[in-house]
Amino acid sequence: MTDAQAIGASLADPEVFAVLFDRHFDAVHGYAQRRVGPDLADEVAAETFTRAFDQRRRYDASRDDARPWLLGIAANLLRRHWRSERRRLDAYSRSARTEHGKEAAPFAAEAAATLRKLPRREREALLLLAWADLSYEEIGVALGVPIGTVRSRISRARARLRGPDLDQRPKEAADNG
Amino acid sequence: MAELDVLRSLPFPVAEPSEEARARARSRLLRHIRHSRPVRRRRLLVAAVALAAVGAVGALIGVGVHGDGNASAATALRHAAAVARRQAPTPPLAPGHYAYSKSVQAFLVIDGDKGWTALGPKVREVWIGRRGGLLHETSGKPKFLSSGDYERWVAAGRPRVNAPEATERLGPTPPLDLPTNPDALFEKLRAKAEGNGNGVDAEMFTLVGDALRETDASPALRASLYEVAARIPGVELVGPTTDRVGRRGVAVAYSNSHNHERSELIFDPKTSALLEEETVALDGNAFGYPEGTVTGYATYISTGVVDRLGARP
Numbered sequence: 001m002t003d004a005q006a007i008g009a010s011l012a013d014p015e016v017f018a019v020l021f022d023r024h025f026d027a028v029h030g031y032a033q034r035r036v037g038p039d040l041a042d043e044v045a046a047e048t049f050t051r052a053f054d055q056r057r058r059y060d061a062s063r064d065d066a067r068p069w070l071l072g073i074a075a076n077l078l079r080r081h082w083r084s085e086r087r088r089l090d091a092y093s094r095s096a097r098t099e100h101g102k103e104a105a106p107f108a109a110e111a112a113a114t115l116r117k118l119p120r121r122e123r124e125a126l127l128l129l130a131w132a133d134l135s136y137e138e139i140g141v142a143l144g145v146p147i148g149t150v151r152s153r154i155s156r157a158r159a160r161l162r163g164p165d166l167d168q169r170p171k172e173a174a175d176n177g
Numbered sequence: 178m179a180e181l182d183v184l185r186s187l188p189f190p191v192a193e194p195s196e197e198a199r200a201r202a203r204s205r206l207l208r209h210i211r212h213s214r215p216v217r218r219r220r221l222l223v224a225a226v227a228l229a230a231v232g233a234v235g236a237l238i239g240v241g242v243h244g245d246g247n248a249s250a251a252t253a254l255r256h257a258a259a260v261a262r263r264q265a266p267t268p269p270l271a272p273g274h275y276a277y278s279k280s281v282q283a284f285l286v287i288d289g290d291k292g293w294t295a296l297g298p299k300v301r302e303v304w305i306g307r308r309g310g311l312l313h314e315t316s317g318k319p320k321f322l323s324s325g326d327y328e329r330w331v332a333a334g335r336p337r338v339n340a341p342e343a344t345e346r347l348g349p350t351p352p353l354d355l356p357t358n359p360d361a362l363f364e365k366l367r368a369k370a371e372g373n374g375n376g377v378d379a380e381m382f383t384l385v386g387d388a389l390r391e392t393d394a395s396p397a398l399r400a401s402l403y404e405v406a407a408r409i410p411g412v413e414l415v416g417p418t419t420d421r422v423g424r425r426g427v428a429v430a431y432s433n434s435h436n437h438e439r440s441e442l443i444f445d446p447k448t449s450a451l452l453e454e455e456t457v458a459l460d461g462n463a464f465g466y467p468e469g470t471v472t473g474y475a476t477y478i479s480t481g482v483v484d485r486l487g488a489r490p
Contacts, residue, residue: 014210021206029194034187042194043292046202050209080463082436084287092187111183117371120435130184161180 003066007059017056021049024067028074031132036081037088044081048074063141071132072142075124082120089116114161122157125150250414250429253446254407257427258359261400261449267393269352270482275304275311276393277483277490281421282475283320291333293326294464295319296473299339303347303391304486310347311486316340322466353388357397359404366405378411379440382431385409386442389451390477399449406442418443420453421476428455437462438472451477 001009003020010017028048032041051073052066059069078085093112115123121143128134128142136154140147194202270276283298298317304310316339321327330336356362370380385406388394394402406412406429415428426443433440437460443453456473458466466472481490 015207017210018203018207021203025199025202026193029198030191033194034189034191037189038192038194039288042198042202045194046198046205049202049206053206053210080436088189092189107183108187111180112187115184126184130181158180161183 002064004059004061004064007056007066008061010053010056014053017053020052020066020070024070025049027067027132028070031071031128032074032078034131035078035127036084040081040084044074044077047077051077060141068134068138068141071128071134072144075128075142079120086116089113111161118157118160122153122160125153126157126161129154247411247413250412251407253414253427254403254412254429257444257446257449258400258403258407260447261396261403264396264449266397267395267482269395270305270307270393272307273484275306275483275486275488276391277479277481277488278303278305278391278477279479279489280391280475280477282473284473284475286319286338288330288333288336291329291336293321293329293333295321295326295330295338296471297339301475302489304483305347305350305391305393306486307349307351309349312343312345312347314339314343316342322464322470322472353392353394353398355388355394355398355401357395357401359401362398362401363405363408376433376435378409379431379433379435381409382406382412382440386440386451386454389442390454390475393482396449403444403449415441421474422478424452426452432459450480453477 001019003023006016006019025045029041029045032044032048035041036044048070052070055073059066063069089112093109093116115127118126124143125139128139129136134142136147136150139150139154143150279300279302281298281300283296285294286297287294297319299314300317302311302313304312319330319338321330356365366381366384367377369384370377385402388402389399409431412429412431415430417425418428419425420443424445427446428441428443430439430441432438437458439457439459441453441455441457442451443455444450445452453476454474455471458464458468458470458472460468462468462470462472464472479490483490
């Protein structure tokens, strides 16, 4: 039974929808975890499935795999946790700079700092690619936008990540004494 | 592809969900399935919610577009800027000196797992120094913003909301790297805010707040910060108000349509000092709180420069 078939069957017999949960909960949870940490991920992942159930009539039955659709719902829910996500990125970019020193993780610190500054739509598209391993087409399904839009959002986001000076590092305190 | 590899290498956990979390989420879904309403009625409900959301966006746009509020906010902010500009310059923070700030504040503590949210009040003292600093906080009784939050907190076994007391050494704080010329400052803050997911104007308002609170900003810089705030589109005058300790001030606000939250800054028009900050939930907020619910505040009670860690002005 494909996901599309399970969703179709759940219209008559709602509890069949649990199949979707058993297949995809870990993937949704894993994605949410990278974005907001394990505690909030429990909440986001759980709510993703109750939301998905409520929206199942709108599911595009031509798509066998429901994972992109579910990750799109999760991405929507994650918007309300932007503060936590931002704090995580800030904390990480600070610690990668100060604790590991310049040679250890400068690119990672930079990347976390840049992620924080990306416009929401670009960040969402980019992270579905990098952290959920969706294809461009699947990202389009998840976010409900055409594939051309996905391409341009991701290429802009990647250019910003490569960009030399989006994140101007604070200079070392001149006054050491 | 190097950027993607770097992103993938960020050491954010990707552990499997705990069995407990998975089981809890699964039974929540099954409960939800069993309790869900007949389709026809649910559709109506969804339509009603969608309409309400459209209404909220409309209202916010309405607020943003009105030019009046913005003009009077600018007048009030420029008045504060003028007051700051007339103040005597303060010397830069010397080595061995500390900028001290004491505030009473409360921000949301969210337990996504157990599903409760509370305001955790604190008395916070910070000493900021070029060689290092200190933070000391004591926490008070949590305040729950809805009876559901309180009930879920009780059901979770009344966990501690904030540590009762915390003392932390702070690292060295470099001087604020901000120009005192208002045009240059505006450009610098705008460049910093550019591309921010919350919108450039919202982020600029946040950056102004960041530079005013718990820093050693000079009067000249403070003047320019108020001038910059006066130029940010969408900043509105809330009007004369009193803060939580009864001081008279003037409040300006920025209503953020991304996160449905209004941020207020209250300043003393006579001294230009930042007295208080507050965040207020707007219609459509993620928590479902009634519009106007206060979701955070900080009242700055005492500030000054001291020559010893732990000393108070």
